[in-house]
Amino acid sequence: MSVIVIGGGFGGIAAALRARALGHDVTLVERLDQLGGRGRVVRHDGFVFDAGPTVITAPFLLDELFTLFGEVRADHVSFLPVSPFYRIRFVDGRHFDLTGDAAAMRGEVMRFSPRDLPGYEKMQHHAADLYRVGYERYGAQPFHKLSTMLKAFPQIVRLGGYRSVYGIVQRYMRDDSLRRVFTLQPLLVGGHPFHTSGLYALIQYLERMHGVWFPKGGTGALVAALAALMQRQGITIRLQTDVDRLLHENGHITGVALTTGETLAAEAVIANADAPAIYADLLPGVKRRRWTDRALDRLDYSMGLFVFYFGTNRRYEATAHHTILLGQRYRELLDEIFGRVSDVPEDLSLYLHRPTATDPDMAPPGCDAFYVLAPVPNLRAGIDWATAAPRLRDRLVAMMEARELPGLSAAIVTESWMTPETFRQDYRSRHGAGFSISPRLMQSAWFRFHNTSEEVRGLYLVGAGTHPGAGLPGVLTSAKVVETLLKEDAQPG
Ligand SMILES: Cc1cc2nc3c(=O)[nH]c(=O)nc-3n(C[C@H](O)[C@H](O)[C@H](O)COP(=O)(O)OP(=O)(O)OC[C@H]3O[C@@H](n4cnc5c(N)ncnc54)[C@H](O)[C@@H]3O)c2cc1C
Structure with missing residues (x-):
């Protein structure tokens, strides 16, 4: 059977490999110029920044993708242990x-x-x-x-x-x-x-x-190893290939139409694009039964993320690989981040990533690569990120300088950032949400986006918005669910 996978995030890559292992003819299309989705790589001035996932848990789910083809993951990318898993710092200096x-x-x-x-x-x-x-x-x-x-x-x-x-x-x-x-x-x-x-x-x-693990060379090295595996197994990968809509006849998927006007035929489509966006944007003309525009609007979307990537001309040896800098408030701050406040909250809790603690090759000699992530309201809050981003950047630098990285403002030699607006534009994430819809009980399991579509036959869904949920273990598992469904649907009768 011919299968098209839309999106090269971890869910899409895993689903492509699992469909291929079942013997299908698989093409993966990704709108960006590299694979990995939120796990893509940002490089500047000799520094390597993993844009998103950095805490690798459940390594067996990644190993399984190689085992499907009789290969061993460690032959292609090695995982380095990280300890402590996280250092959690309180405002009073305790950790x-x-x-x-x-x-x-x-x-x-x-x-x-x-x-x-x-x-x-x-x-x-x-x-x-x-x-x-x-x-x-x-x-x-x-x-x-x-x-x-x-x-x-x-x-x-x-x-x-x-x-x-x-x-x-x-x-x-x-x-x-x-x-x-x-x-x-x-x-x-x-x-x-x-x-x-x-x-x-x-x-x-x-x-x-x-x-908790970190791939040698960063999450990007893991994506590269998976991309090479896909190529060895004959999966066609097309980058900078943007799907405009799904094609269907008599309620069954027949392929996809690209934004260039080109069409690609397929007997099944596995969509790794953001689940709510699939229904909102990729199925024009279909009278949706469950995922109407109203139903999509009523969902609770996860928070947005401001991620600031920076390199320093010195090393901060005392800083752990994963540090969480907690702010003064807890519940009130969370309510603001997950609510629709019209500005970035005054105090923040931050996640600071220092990959060079585990793998010094992520930066030039004597330097450190970092990112700091601030959970912020998603685009439903209406924050103007063009003006908010530079102000937030300055606040984050001041906060890190005071609490974790002395002399930081003078040590930064390269930098860039992503806002919820980047998530909307680049990944087509609805409301610029960092993790698609939130994992409330009433949006989990049966209540979450199903891995097989109830709107058209032959359409399967993987990724953060689908069952079981976001995070690498979640999206890799969603691909296992789709593998089961492909097998079930291939049974006669
Ligand atoms: C900053 C950050 C830090 C994180 N840290 C961790 C962590 O440490 N550990 C962890 O386990 N998880 C972490 N996560 C969560 C994890 O990264 C995500 O849940 C997971 O990577 C999402 O994978 P996905 O399969 O849903 O696809 P995504 O990564 O969302 O990729 C979907 C892909 O589909 C493409 N696409 C969308 N629409 C189209 C279209 N129409 N045509 C073609 N292509 C399209 C997009 O360009 C994108 O590449 C983090 C996330 C972020 C953002």
């Missing part, structure tokens, strides 16, 4: 090192709040149960049938999946700082910790069991 070492973790919890140790231990068991059900049992299962949801629901309820991540953590931890430490993970998949389904507390366990 918590989150690692995979059980004894060290107990020590950190004791340092902050000895009375919370028993609760911490219990929370680890709970996270393990959530992982077994939420990820191992249901993560890679197709969720387009209500019956699957009804079957899963009692277990989700039993494990407290109807609570928020914060709701689960606060039952085990009394110390406010520790509550913050253990509720940050939803932000990595675009969720407000007070509204994201408690199922996402499983991330703690996923990281502890499988570690």
